[in-house]
Amino acid sequence: MITCPAPLPAKDRILLGHGSGGKLSAELLRDVFLPVFRGKVLARLEDQAVFAIGGERVAFTTDSFVVKPLFFPGGDIGSLAVHGTINDLAMGGAEPLFLSAAFIVEEGFAIAELGRIAASMAAAAEAAGVEIVTGDTKVVEKGKGDGVFINTTGLGRVAAGVNLSAAAARPGDQVLLSGHIGDHGIAILAAREELGIDAPVESDSAALHTLVRDMLRVSGDVRCMRDPTRGGLSSTLNEIAAQSGVGIEVHELAIPVREAVRGACELLGFDPMYVANEGKLVAIVRAESAGAVLGAMRAHPLGRDAAIIGEVTDRHPGMVTMRTAFGTTRIVDMLTGDQLPRIC
Amino acid sequence: MITCPAPLPAKDRILLGHGSGGKLSAELLRDVFLPVFRGKVLARLEDQAVFAIGGERVAFTTDSFVVKPLFFPGGDIGSLAVHGTINDLAMGGAEPLFLSAAFIVEEGFAIAELGRIAASMAAAAEAAGVEIVTGDTKVVEKGKGDGVFINTTGLGRVAAGVNLSAAAARPGDQVLLSGHIGDHGIAILAAREELGIDAPVESDSAALHTLVRDMLRVSGDVRCMRDPTRGGLSSTLNEIAAQSGVGIEVHELAIPVREAVRGACELLGFDPMYVANEGKLVAIVRAESAGAVLGAMRAHPLGRDAAIIGEVTDRHPGMVTMRTAFGTTRIVDMLTGDQLPRIC
Numbered sequence: 001m002i003t004c005p006a007p008l009p010a011k012d013r014i015l016l017g018h019g020s021g022g023k024l025s026a027e028l029l030r031d032v033f034l035p036v037f038r039g040k041v042l043a044r045l046e047d048q049a050v051f052a053i054g055g056e057r058v059a060f061t062t063d064s065f066v067v068k069p070l071f072f073p074g075g076d077i078g079s080l081a082v083h084g085t086i087n088d089l090a091m092g093g094a095e096p097l098f099l100s101a102a103f104i105v106e107e108g109f110a111i112a113e114l115g116r117i118a119a120s121m122a123a124a125a126e127a128a129g130v131e132i133v134t135g136d137t138k139v140v141e142k143g144k145g146d147g148v149f150i151n152t153t154g155l156g157r158v159a160a161g162v163n164l165s166a167a168a169a170r171p172g173d174q175v176l177l178s179g180h181i182g183d184h185g186i187a188i189l190a191a192r193e194e195l196g197i198d199a200p201v202e203s204d205s206a207a208l209h210t211l212v213r214d215m216l217r218v219s220g221d222v223r224c225m226r227d228p229t230r231g232g233l234s235s236t237l238n239e240i241a242a243q244s245g246v247g248i249e250v251h252e253l254a255i256p257v258r259e260a261v262r263g264a265c266e267l268l269g270f271d272p273m274y275v276a277n278e279g280k281l282v283a284i285v286r287a288e289s290a291g292a293v294l295g296a297m298r299a300h301p302l303g304r305d306a307a308i309i310g311e312v313t314d315r316h317p318g319m320v321t322m323r324t325a326f327g328t329t330r331i332v333d334m335l336t337g338d339q340l341p342r343i344c
Numbered sequence: 345m346i347t348c349p350a351p352l353p354a355k356d357r358i359l360l361g362h363g364s365g366g367k368l369s370a371e372l373l374r375d376v377f378l379p380v381f382r383g384k385v386l387a388r389l390e391d392q393a394v395f396a397i398g399g400e401r402v403a404f405t406t407d408s409f410v411v412k413p414l415f416f417p418g419g420d421i422g423s424l425a426v427h428g429t430i431n432d433l434a435m436g437g438a439e440p441l442f443l444s445a446a447f448i449v450e451e452g453f454a455i456a457e458l459g460r461i462a463a464s465m466a467a468a469a470e471a472a473g474v475e476i477v478t479g480d481t482k483v484v485e486k487g488k489g490d491g492v493f494i495n496t497t498g499l500g501r502v503a504a505g506v507n508l509s510a511a512a513a514r515p516g517d518q519v520l521l522s523g524h525i526g527d528h529g530i531a532i533l534a535a536r537e538e539l540g541i542d543a544p545v546e547s548d549s550a551a552l553h554t555l556v557r558d559m560l561r562v563s564g565d566v567r568c569m570r571d572p573t574r575g576g577l578s579s580t581l582n583e584i585a586a587q588s589g590v591g592i593e594v595h596e597l598a599i600p601v602r603e604a605v606r607g608a609c610e611l612l613g614f615d616p617m618y619v620a621n622e623g624k625l626v627a628i629v630r631a632e633s634a635g636a637v638l639g640a641m642r643a644h645p646l647g648r649d650a651a652i653i654g655e656v657t658d659r660h661p662g663m664v665t666m667r668t669a670f671g672t673t674r675i676v677d678m679l680t681g682d683q684l685p686r687i688c
Contacts, residue, residue, distance in 0.1 A: 014453040019483030028481060032459045036466040037445075041477040049477035051442065053501065054400030062444035062497055066482045098395065100406035100497050101381075104448070109358040115376045122380040133385040133393035137372060138410045139363030140686065144490040149482075153406055153444050153497035157397065342484065 019066075019342075021230025022274075022335025045243065046166060047226065048092040050158055057158040059094035061085060064151040068342045070117065072191035074183075074203030075278075077150055078120035083207045083278060084344060085154040086128055087227045090209035091281065093164045093216060094156030099125060101152055102136040106145035114148065121150075128207040130154075162216060168223040169244035171314040174290035176283040178211065178297055179204070179305040181233050182261040185275035188343045190264070199264040206279030211300045218296040221289035227281050229344055231335040232274040236282055237320045238334040244284075248320045250310030250332070273322075274335045276343045284312060363410075363686075365574025366618075366679025389587065390510060391570065392436040394502055401502040403438035405429060408495040412686045414461065416535035418527075418547030419622075421494055422464035427551045427622060428573070428688060429498040430472055434553035435569045435625065437508045437560060438500030443469060445496055446480040450489035458492065465494075472551040474498075506560060512567040513588035515658040518634035520627040522555065522641055523548070523649040525577050526605040529619035532687045534608065543608040550623030555644045562640040565633035571625050573688055575679040576618040580626055581664045582678040588628075592664045594654030594676070617666075618679045620687045628656060 017024040034043065041049045048061035065081040075083075082099065089096040101121060105114060125132050183204040190199040208227065215222055224244075228236035233255070241248045257272045265272050279302060285293045290308060297303030320332040361368040378387065385393045392405035409425040419427075426443065433440040445465060449458060469476050531547040552571065559566055568588075572580035577599070585592045601616045609616050623646060629637045634652060641647030664676040 012455050014449045014451055014455060014458065014483055016451050016483050016485065018449070019481060025481065028455075032455060033462055033479060033481075036459070036463045037476045037479070038466070039475045039477055041442075041475065042479070049442070049444075051477065053402060053441070053499075054398040056398035056400070058397060058402075058499075060442060060444060060499060061478055062446045062495065063480045064446045064448050064482045064495060066448060066484050097397070098385075098393070098404060100393075100404060102406045102408045102495050102497075104408050104410060104493055105358045105362070107358055107360050111356050111358060111372075111376060114358065115380070118377055119380045122382070131383040131385065132381045133383055133395065134405050135377060135381070135386065136407045137363060137369065137377075138408045138493075138686075139358055139360050140410050140490060140493075141360065143487065146484060146488040149448055149484075149493070151406065151408060151446050151495035151497070153446075153495070155397075155402075155404060155499070342482075344482075 016341040017337045020335055022235050046092060047088040048094065050092055059089050059092045059156040059158050061088040062151065062153040063088060064149060065344055066149050066342050067188065067344050069191050070147055072203055073187050075205040076117060076120050077148065078117035079124040080205050080278060080344060081150040081152045082121050082124035083205050085152040086130060086207040086209055089154045089156035090212040091225045091227055092158060093162035093212065094158045096130045096154055096156040096209050098133045098155045099130055099152050100134045101132050101150065104138050104140060104145055104149040106147055107139055107142040109147055117148065164222065164224050166224050166226060166240045166243040169240050169246050169284040169312045171246055171312050172287050173223060173284045173312040174287050174308050175248060175250060175310040176285055176290065176294055177255065177307055177309045178281045178303045180256040180258050181277055181280060182257060182265065182272035182275035184278040185340050185343050186261045186264045189340065197264055199260045201258065201260045204277055204279035206302055208279065208281055208302060211297065211302045214296045214300050215283065215293050218292045219289040221286035222283055222293060224284040225281050228277050230276055232276055234273040234320065234332045235334045240284060241320050242318050245317050247313040247316040248310060249313055250322050252322050252324045254307050254309040256305050256307055273332060276340065278344065360685040361681040364679055366579050390436060391432040392438065394436055403433050403436045403500040403502050405432040406495065406497040407432060408493060409688055410493050410686050411532065411688050413535050414491055416547055417531050419549040420461060420464050421492065422461035423468040424549050424622060424688060425494040425496045426465050426468035427549050429496040430474060430551040430553055431571045433498045433500035434556040435571055436502060437506035437556065438502045440474045440498055440500040440553050442499045443474055443476045443496050444478045445476050445494065448482050448484060448489055448493040450491055451483055451486045453491055461492065472553065508566065508568050510568050510570060510584045510587040513584050513590050513628040513656045515590055515656050516631050517567060517628045517656040518631050518652050519592060519594060519654040520629055520634065520638055520641065521599065521651055521653045522625045522647045524600040524602050525621055525624060526601060526609065526616035526619035528622040529684050529687050530605045530608045533684065541608055543604045545602065545604045548621055548623035550646055552623065552625055552646060555641065555646045558640045558644050559627065559637050562636045563633040565630035566627055566637060568628040569625050572621050574620055576620055578617040578664065578676045579678045584628060585664050586662050589661050591657040591660040592654060593657055594666050596666050596668045598651050598653040600649050600651055617676060620684065622688065
């Protein structure tokens with residue numbers, strides 16, 4: 001008699017939501033990766049590792065990009081891969097210096113498209129003042145990949161005295177946001193033609209390191225910066241609340257959302273708080289310096305629409321709440337599941 | 345009337361051979377990537393970028409791993425991803441320090457297998473004395489990936505006075521090889537059950553940095569080191585010959601090949617010179633110091649079967665020739681096409 005093994009329950013298999021940057025991603029990190037990768041640097045759970053080499057503090061971060069489609073309004077997988085990794089360095093206050101670029105290409109992919117993507121990466125890197133210094137290309141059989149996946153890993157330098165951390169938020173601090181949320185996610189969705197949405201929205205994909213530089217220049221009171229990518233603003237705020245052991249209260253009316261993004265979200269049943277951004281940052285700043293930092297943000301092209309959207313509190317530690325447009329208060333949880341797979 | 349675009353000719357599309365580490369890979373680099381990524385560091389075409397940060401020389405290298413199957417005799421994709429990137433650092437004479445790890449997982453993959461792979465990475469990193477400090481996980485839909493792909497990017501420190509380069513070989517130099525060739529490629533092939541080969545061969549996957557350290561300790565006359573992975577020994581020797589503008593002559597009888605590897609190659613019509621290795625290195629050493637370096641290699645567990653396999657010559661610059669077992673001489677070209685896709 002042949003006995004078949006019982007099929008693996010769904011909870012024992014990887015779901016799309018494990019890549020969403022929300023609750024399932026956090027569980028995977030907690031249950032699978034952190035127990036085996038026990039290094040102290042990784043355990044800090046910042047967007048970038050920071051360690052000393054010689055006399056310098058070096059920041060190091062990695063990201064793979066699997067965005068679909070490869071080309072979308074406002075960018076493509078190449079520029080996104082450069083901006084995304086620059087931003088993960090910048091969120092640690094690092095000056096980005098060098099990037100690696102590794103491609104996993106599906107057999108049959110057009111070489112001309114690969115060239116277009118490479119040219120876009122090169123242009124994005126040059127505009128940002130970083131150099132792509134090393135690379136790799138692998139090819140997988142047709143049907144074992146999806147066009148092209150790109151990994152970029154970045155190296156940067158952290159100036160003395162800069163110590164940003166998602167664990168550094170303190171009650172009384174102000175929560176600053178650099179501009180409109182949801183543009184990237186909705187632009188990607190609209191570019192997936194099968195959805196039949198026609199939202200006039202471009203991805204906000206951009207390199208944020210000069211905005212960060214200008215913010216740090218006016219004040220030493222920036223405690224933490226994060227870019228709300230996968231999982232959106234709500235997931236990022238939840239991470240900060242959890243890692244700092246504080247509550248965060250935001251005001252719905254203070255959060256900039258474009259009309260087109262709001263409209264698309266209503267149509268699709270999405271909440272802009274969970275939609276990805278690729279050119280925005282959240283900063284936690286001591287109240288005394290919030291005005292000065294906000295001024296520096298608004299003086300930069302990528303922070304023109306910056307706003308103070310809330311404050312850190314000692315009530316409900318680890319939780320994020322929102323004062324809604326109707327004057328009620330609701331809990332803003334991390335993303336559960338995955339409403340928008342493969343947006344980066 | 346609807347006009348269809350003509351289908352793209354095959355030569356305009358990515359082939360499996362573009363990932364082989366042979367001629368097509370070199371063409372892709374030359375025609376697609378180098379024209380847009382014009383940085384001086386990349387243009388050196390070493391296995392790792394080396395630049396200064398503060399007072400230190402830092403080595404930086406990236407590799408994605410798409411090996412199939414994920415588990416094979418002698419290792420798995422996790423240990424391979426750690427060893428491969430450590431070795432790319434070591435070939436530049438760098439002491440490996442930190443690694444990033446980025447996963448692209450296919451929806452439906454068993455979480456327990458991902459855990460097994462992560463544990464294998466952690467064990468390989470710990471054994472090698474390097475720390476995995478940052479990571480990323482993305483998920484793609486079922487049928488858009490193949491189990492798991494892993495990118496590792498590595499950082500290391502290059503000691504003062506160490507200047508290894510594939511452009512540094514000079515006529516008269518000796519060619520040293522650290523052991524048997526072809527083990528990894530044949531182990532992978534045998535593990536692909538559909539081939540029905542039953543070769544008792546384990547992958548040689550190993551971290552070579554302590555072997556390199558011991559070699560550099562005995563002599564300052566090591567000019568160049570390379571690990572002959574994709575494309576095998578022949579492709580590596582061709583790269584050195586081309587970049588140094590020299591000829592290389594090797595002696596077939598001096599090149600260690602295990603009986604089981606030789607047998608499997610005969611069966612499959614492969615040449616061991618083109619079969620991948622993941623724990624071997626080639627060193628180009630000034631003749632005066634070749635004996636001392638060979639002694640240091642043989643004293644290390646990973647260099648026990650090291651041998652001098654040939655010499656650098658000023659005849660036929662850019663070409664590799666082999667004196668065969670029959671006393672004839674033949675040209676050893678780079679790998680063309682791809683006999684063994686996805687071996688790393």
